[in-house]
Amino acid sequence: MSNSNGIVLKMENITKTFPGVRALDNVSIDLHKGEVLGILGENGAGKSTLIKILAGNYIKDSGHIYIDGKELDIKGPAEAMVSGIRVIYQELNTIDNLTVTENIFVGEQIVKGPLKIVDWKAMTEQARALLDTLSVKLDPDAIVGDLSVSQKQVVEIAKAISKEAKIMVMDEPTAALSEEEIKSLFNIIKTLKKRGVSIIYISHRLKEVFEIVDRVIVLRDGKKVGVQKIQETDHGKLVALMVGRDIKDMYPKKEVEIGDMVMDVKNLSADGIDSISFELKKGEILGIFGLLGSGRTSLVKALFGANKIKSGQIFINGKRAVIKDPSTARDKRVGLVPLDRKAEGLALIMGVKENITLANIKDLGKSFLINRKKEKQRAEKWVDEVGIRTPSVDQEVNSLSGGNQQKVVLAKWLESGSQIIILNEPTRGIDVGAKIEIYRLIEDLCEKGSSIIMISSELPEILSIADRIITMNKGRFTGQYLRKEASEEKLLQKACL
Numbered sequence: 301m302s303n304s305n306g307i308v309l310k311m312e313n314i315t316k317t318f319p320g321v322r323a324l325d326n327v328s329i330d331l332h333k334g335e336v337l338g339i340l341g342e343n344g345a346g347k348s349t350l351i352k353i354l355a356g357n358y359i360k361d362s363g364h365i366y367i368d369g370k371e372l373d374i375k376g377p378a379e380a381m382v383s384g385i386r387v388i389y390q391e392l393n394t395i396d397n398l399t400v401t402e403n404i405f406v407g408e409q410i411v412k413g414p415l416k417i418v419d420w421k422a423m424t425e426q427a428r429a430l431l432d433t434l435s436v437k438l439d440p441d442a443i444v445g446d447l448s449v450s451q452k453q454v455v456e457i458a459k460a461i462s463k464e465a466k467i468m469v470m471d472e473p474t475a476a477l478s479e480e481e482i483k484s485l486f487n488i489i490k491t492l493k494k495r496g497v498s499i500i501y502i503s504h505r506l507k508e509v510f511e512i513v514d515r516v517i518v519l520r521d522g523k524k525v526g527v528q529k530i531q532e533t534d535h536g537k538l539v540a541l542m543v544g545r546d547i548k549d550m551y552p553k554k555e556v557e558i559g560d561m562v563m564d565v566k567n568l569s570a571d572g573i574d575s576i577s578f579e580l581k582k583g584e585i586l587g588i589f590g591l592l593g594s595g596r597t598s599l600v601k602a603l604f605g606a607n608k609i610k611s612g613q614i615f616i617n618g619k620r621a622v623i624k625d626p627s628t629a630r631d632k633r634v635g636l637v638p639l640d641r642k643a644e645g646l647a648l649i650m651g652v653k654e655n656i657t658l659a660n661i662k663d664l665g666k667s668f669l670i671n672r673k674k675e676k677q678r679a680e681k682w683v684d685e686v687g688i689r690t691p692s693v694d695q696e697v698n699s700l701s702g703g704n705q706q707k708v709v710l711a712k713w714l715e716s717g718s719q720i721i722i723l724n725e726p727t728r729g730i731d732v733g734a735k736i737e738i739y740r741l742i743e744d745l746c747e748k749g750s751s752i753i754m755i756s757s758e759l760p761e762i763l764s765i766a767d768r769i770i771t772m773n774k775g776r777f778t779g780q781y782l783r784k785e786a787s788e789e790k791l792l793q794k795a796c797l
Contacts, residue, residue, distance in 0.1 A: 346522040594774065
């Protein structure tokens with residue numbers, strides 16, 4: 301096969317089957333020199349399997365892979381790396397106790413003289429030169445464990461360039477980055493393109509796909525269902541391809557009757573927030589929108605007892621509620637689905653059953669006297685009601701998809717009897733189909749009498765789901781709108797005051 305039209309990678313009719321499921325069904329993709337190719341699809345669509353085959357972590361059942369027109373039989377990561385393929389996974393592979401330079405040259409140190417002594421000076425100079433080409437100010441002697449996630453990502457990119465990567469795969473690279481860090485990453489990607497590096501970019505965030513990607517391939521249920529040049533498509537078309545339904549079905553808003561006030565917050569001040577006042581009513585979804593650093597998470601923590609309240613009062617169902625810690629919040633029937641569900645919302649090595657009953661374990665007994673039959677029945681009830689896809693309630697939570705993990709966190713607070721549920725970026729890092737399920741679940745909860753406080757930085761989401769929206773900036777509320785009155789322009793204007 302000849303290398304025509306600048307194609308550096310061609311994967312033809314790739315098929316991969318695992319016991320009971322065909323993960324990839326005759327999928328073909330191509331990648332051009334200096335191109336950013338987006339691969340989109342829901343969890344389970346086949347994206348990760350395709351990339352792991354390219355990286356040598358999985359062996360394909362059938363199909364062909366060509367690099368620069370030459371067919372390769374990639375049987376392991378070493379062969380992929382020799383071919384110029386580098387994958388930067390969402391879970392970064394940096395070695396935190398080493399320096400930036402040591403990470404970049406790990407396993408391939410520069411040596412000098414007949415004794416082959418490590419040439420630290422040469423490595424540091426080359427590391428600095430690599431970082432300069434990426435327009436990044438980063439000390440080559442810095443300990444990587446002291447760096448931010450975005451800086452660690454830069455180290456991984458520099459390491460890939462040092463190994464002369466011609467194809468770079470970025471798997472959800474912005475999942476843990478701020479808006480400024482995302483801009484910096486995009487500038488690095490543009491620099492890589494100019495150097496002729498080809499990039500496969502995997503993300504759930506459609507907004508950023510339209511900012512950085514040249515062309516998109518969409519997978520669904522292990523099959524390729526579409527290829528679109530980014531300038532010839534739109535958000536709606538891509539969503540329809542990914543989930544097999546029209547975008548108008550994405551935000552299933554129900555008109556739920558709004559009841560009496562269930563929470564009244566008066567002049568609340570804590571670290572990061574100042575004189576916050578608002579009301580929340582039964583069956584209402586109250587959206588809170590603000591940019592990074594606006595105080596959204598500080599407010600969430602104060603309401604849940606994780607951020608010490610300096611002044612102000614909280615009333616729940618007309619009674620003063622002194623919320624000193626998360627345990628008190630739980631007792632007041634307030635639940636929290638946190639921003640980082642893995643670090644703050646779940647016990648990852650425990651089963652679905654244990655995670656669901658964790659916040660209400662005292663109702664099941666003590667120590668070895670826990671009623672295991674009752675525990676299993678409670679868990680199975682919520683698995684069914686919330687729609688958690690799991691082989692059993694004993695399944696380890698770490699093995700579930702992001703959307704199903706989020707449902708487990710929700711189920712935990714429903715099991716504990718929470719009537720006020722705070723959702724901090726509830727659809728962060730989950731695919732489009734799972735988002736729709738989460739929206740429907742939120743609506744169902746309100747229909748059954750729950751009240752929701754939803755913090756979201758996704759404007760289409762909050763404009764479609766919330767009944768009322770409050771904007772935040774610098775720790776204060778800056779505006780309030782009913783859904784029918786709100787617009788992206790109004791919310792952004794108030795959030796940037």
